[in-house]
Amino acid sequence: MANQIKITLVRGLSRTLPKQRGTIKALGLGKVGSSVVRENNPVFQGMVRTVSHLVKVEEV
Numbered sequence: 436m437a438n439q440i441k442i443t444l445v446r447g448l449s450r451t452l453p454k455q456r457g458t459i460k461a462l463g464l465g466k467v468g469s470s471v472v473r474e475n476n477p478v479f480q481g482m483v484r485t486v487s488h489l490v491k492v493e494e495v
Contacts, residue, residue: 442462
């Protein structure tokens with residue numbers, strides 16, 4: 436099995452920039468507490484870096 440990461444939204448999207456909201460939506464996250472499992476590659480690492488203050492990342 437490939438190297439994967441679990442991304443969980445831990446903070447709300449109020450007072451965030453439109454670019455950050457778009458990144459959260461592109462990751463597949465919606466409400467606070469929602470989680471997704473994604474491939475650990477440079478594309479998703481960059482997206483997570485953009486919204487690092489809003490999400491929690493765990494290795495699966």
